[in-house]
Amino acid sequence: MTGTRDGDVDGVLVALADPTRRAVLDALAVSGPASATVLAAGLPVSRQAVVKHLVVLEAAGLVSGSRLGREVRYQVRPARLTATARWMDSLARDWDERLVAVKRLAEGG
Amino acid sequence: MTGTRDGDVDGVLVALADPTRRAVLDALAVSGPASATVLAAGLPVSRQAVVKHLVVLEAAGLVSGSRLGREVRYQVRPARLTATARWMDSLARDWDERLVAVKRLAEGG
């Protein structure tokens, strides 16, 4: 399992690194599917800014948009987020192991 | 628990968003504690660049440096990483719950 390739992780991390983007995600999660215009109404930035963020988020796989008539409704997608959380956790475990190993060596085990 | 405040998460995410920074972390994890100069030798950037990255990483709590004579040895710190992984995972669960709720409403439950 975990087809979590480095590119995927990079996209998610870059996407999450921006506070406005996190705000967009938060708004989306709370309000349910919504359009860029609606989202922008509840955020301190313009619609175009929101659109750009949505593009990044969609590229990262954190969000998916589908057209309904003249609107585009965006929806949150938990999968990549979960995958990245896993990646980080296993990375942390890896560090821990190595630290223990180094410590053991240092203590002359 | 979860004393995971938003500021902490932000720092970690910003730190991890840069590929060079991830490379530095990786090198540190693999080689064990090392100085900026040593790290720079194994990376495609200058020592100063590595130093800057280490400053960011240390501010994020992903790394800690301690002075030994004229060297400064940096070490990986898994704690914040684990915490952030947790944060992301619980966020993903939250999204999932909300999606299920929305779906239920849509189906007229």
Place this chain on the structure above:
DNA sequence: GCGAGGCGCAACCCTGTGGTTGCACTACGG
């Protein structure tokens, strides 16, 4: 058909920041 609401595209500004180089300072080793 026509106005209005919503999107998409493009140009543009400006700050943040990853990167470099150069130099001064400190600590080890002979």
Place this chain on the structure above:
DNA sequence: CCGTAGTGCAACCACAGGGTTGCGCCTCGC
């Protein structure tokens, strides 16, 4: 004591990217 390895600081460059505005195009409603 003096050379050298290692750090720290500062100036500087260049580009990415977050933000804005303006405009043209489609789609819905009357």
